[in-house]
Amino acid sequence: MRKSVAPGGSRANLIPYSGWMTLFVLIPIGLVVYYAFTGVNGFTLSNIGWIWTYRKTLWLSVELALIATVLCLLLAYPIAYGMSRASAKVQRNATLFIMLPMWMNFLVRTYAWMTILEDTGLINSALRAIFGEDFSGLRLINNHGAIVLGMVYNFLPYMILPIYTALTKISYSLVEASRDLGANGAQIFGRIILPMSVPGIISGITMVFIPSISTFIISKILGGGKDFLIGDLIEDYFLGNSGVVNYNIGAALSLVIMVLILVATFFMNHFDKDAKTSGGGSLV
Amino acid sequence: MKTLLKIYNVLIYIFLYAPIAVIILFSFNSGSSRAAFEGFSLQWYAELLEDEVILKSLYYSVIIAVVSALVATLIGTLAALGINALKGWKKSVFLSVNNIPVVNPDIVTAISMMILFVFALSFFHSAEMGFGTLLIAHITFNIPYVVLSVLPKLRGMDHNIYNAALDLGCKPVSAFVKVVIPQIMPGIISGLIMAFTLSLDDFVISYFNSGSTFQTLPITIYSMTKKPYSLKLNALSTLLFAVVMLLMLAINLKKSPDRTKKKA
Numbered sequence: 001m002r003k004s005v006a007p008g009g010s011r012a013n014l015i016p017y018s019g020w021m022t023l024f025v026l027i028p029i030g031l032v033v034y035y036a037f038t039g040v041n042g043f044t045l046s047n048i049g050w051i052w053t054y055r056k057t058l059w060l061s062v063e064l065a066l067i068a069t070v071l072c073l074l075l076a077y078p079i080a081y082g083m084s085r086a087s088a089k090v091q092r093n094a095t096l097f098i099m100l101p102m103w104m105n106f107l108v109r110t111y112a113w114m115t116i117l118e119d120t121g122l123i124n125s126a127l128r129a130i131f132g133e134d135f136s137g138l139r140l141i142n143n144h145g146a147i148v149l150g151m152v153y154n155f156l157p158y159m160i161l162p163i164y165t166a167l168t169k170i171s172y173s174l175v176e177a178s179r180d181l182g183a184n185g186a187q188i189f190g191r192i193i194l195p196m197s198v199p200g201i202i203s204g205i206t207m208v209f210i211p212s213i214s215t216f217i218i219s220k221i222l223g224g225g226k227d228f229l230i231g232d233l234i235e236d237y238f239l240g241n242s243g244v245v246n247y248n249i250g251a252a253l254s255l256v257i258m259v260l261i262l263v264a265t266f267f268m269n270h271f272d273k274d275a276k277t278s279g280g281g282s283l284v
Numbered sequence: 285m286k287t288l289l290k291i292y293n294v295l296i297y298i299f300l301y302a303p304i305a306v307i308i309l310f311s312f313n314s315g316s317s318r319a320a321f322e323g324f325s326l327q328w329y330a331e332l333l334e335d336e337v338i339l340k341s342l343y344y345s346v347i348i349a350v351v352s353a354l355v356a357t358l359i360g361t362l363a364a365l366g367i368n369a370l371k372g373w374k375k376s377v378f379l380s381v382n383n384i385p386v387v388n389p390d391i392v393t394a395i396s397m398m399i400l401f402v403f404a405l406s407f408f409h410s411a412e413m414g415f416g417t418l419l420i421a422h423i424t425f426n427i428p429y430v431v432l433s434v435l436p437k438l439r440g441m442d443h444n445i446y447n448a449a450l451d452l453g454c455k456p457v458s459a460f461v462k463v464v465i466p467q468i469m470p471g472i473i474s475g476l477i478m479a480f481t482l483s484l485d486d487f488v489i490s491y492f493n494s495g496s497t498f499q500t501l502p503i504t505i506y507s508m509t510k511k512p513y514s515l516k517l518n519a520l521s522t523l524l525f526a527v528v529m530l531l532m533l534a535i536n537l538k539k540s541p542d543r544t545k546k547k548a
Contacts, residue, residue, distance in 0.1 A: 006369040007446040007464040014378075017363030017427070024424040025384050028396030035399060079296055082289050096536050101300050103528040104307065107487065107505050108521045111318070111513065112303035115310065120319050122306070153299065206387075214389030217487075221509075231391055238395050238492065247399060254392045265387065 032258075035251035047252035054233060058256065061230040064144060065212035068151035069159075072208045073201065075152065076159035080200075081193075083160075084167035095164070098157045110150055110221045117141040117149075117222075142224030150218035151208075158207035166200025167193070202268050209264065214257055230257060304525070311518035318513045328519040335516060341504040345484055348415075348500055352422035353479035359423070360430025360479075361472055367431065368438040382428045390488035397421050398492045413495030421493040422483045429482060430475035437471030 036047050051058065083094045101109065116122045117140040124137040140146065170193060178188050216231030223229075228236075230253055236242045237250030311329070315322030332338060367378045385393050397420075405411045441464070449459040487502035494503055508514055 006443060007460055011366065013362040014366035016359045020359060020427065021381055024397060024420060025381065028400045031399045032396045075296065078289060078292055082293060092536060096532055100529060101304055104304055104521050104525045105502060105505055107509055108307055108517050109303045111509060112306040115306050115318050116302060118319065210389050214391045216391065234391055234395060238398060250395060254395055257389060258392055
């Protein structure tokens with residue numbers, strides 16, 4: 001009998017992949033780091049110094065992304081829980097209907113929020129119809145709240161689906177057993193359901209926080225362009241939309257995002273270790 | 285409690301679908317305002333079908349999506365086979381590198397490749413970003429997703445069947461084609477579909493790597509939103525949405541339970 005072999009295990013299979021990923025993933029990341037630490041006169045820390053100049057923008061980006069992530073988590077959990085308890089057919093349809101909006105171009109969808117929220121928009125028109133023409137209207141757009149709304153709207157499905165996946169993996173017999181042993185609803189949720197859905201929560205948080213902290217379109221459309229987020233700065237420095245092209249500062253700011261996400265992921269994975277036994281709800 | 289959850293569900297679905305209802309409604313607006321509905325008409329659909337810029341960029345989008353998905357599926361599937369056979373730290377290195385484009389924000393992936401392209405193109409005189417850079421960029425962000433969708437199938441595969449085929453005198457190549465490929469086919473197909481959709485949908489990475497001559501649909505949509513907003517975009521979105529919805533409903537009706545595909 002010959003030794004058992006893994007099929008297709010030839011090293012040659014890895015050659016195109018290794019070449020491609022080195023050339024178009026690793027080298028570009030290396031270039032970002034290189035650009036972040038160099039200027040016209042070679043090595044410099046002045047690009048990194050711009051982080052201090054933009055500390056308010058950075059902090060605002062982190063803040064809004066965190067708020068959006070927490071809101072998504074709170075909004076998504078009941079939906080995901082309801083889905084996981086429903087019949088197979090309802091689960092299938094719900095998954096479809098949660099995903100369907102993502103198939104419409106997100107720029108056009110975000111513009112539609114403008115139609116809904118602006119001073120002459122649908123909500124304010126409806127309120128005027130109710131309270132009379134004197135009603136001055138609500139300020140619903142061009143503020144931080146509108147940016148957060150845009151983030152929550154665009155990324156909510158990314159929170160619902162992984163939590164739902166994690167919840168469907170919980171064996172219901174555990175819940176029954178704990179009930180037999182005298183646990184009440186709150187105890188069952190706090191000691192069984194919530195801990196076992198942690199992997200889903202973690203991948204949901206990752207999938208909402210990362211696009212939120214790096215967005216530059218949502219802030220542009222719904223924020224009225226006055227509160228630039230870090231993504232807007234990076235776009236400006238690379239494409240020169242506000243007149244200045246500076247890859248070095250742009251690269252330094254990109255590096256900040258990467259480091260932030262790396263640190264966040266590290267902490268999350270650490271947290272995830274405690275829940276490893278429950279099986280992952282990860283999508284990727 | 286049950287009714288409460290139901291009401292809550294309805295509210296969330298209203299939240300998710302309100303903008304879509306607005307888009308569809310305004311695509312039939314007889315006026316040209318994005319804010320006030322004046323009456324029913326199909327004029328925006330008629331104008332859409334005459335807009336060569338939009339139609340051309342739709343065509344470009346499909347070409348980029350098809351070619352990049354096929355190339356990524358080939359490279360990614362081969363890579364998954366190779367990675368699956370690796371062990372220990374070598375495997376972790378490959379898996380970590382594979383995760384870089386998945387975990388990195390789109391804008392960082394986009395500007396990192398843009399730096400490379402600008403740097404490389406500076407050596408050629410009149411060369412500029414366009415089809416080539418865009419295709420490379422799309423293949424690059426597609427490959428990891430193909431690897432991630434083929435790997436689990438390889439992990440779940442029974443190696444004994446392949447080894448049995450070899451023991452019974454099958455040549456490695458035909459054993460591979462007849463035994464391995466059919467077992468991992470669902471993973472390859474879902475990787476291909478995922479790559480195709482990601483590519484079709486991508487805005488951020490294309491935005492930084494497409495140049496001015498070759499624009500995909502999301503880029504065209506973006507440049508149209510910056511000018512006075514045209515309701516042609518609503519007509520276009522409504523049409524595309526209708527196509528996708530019909531496709532998804534058709535697939536969903538045919539599909540067996542618990543086979544739900546998720547986009548990362």
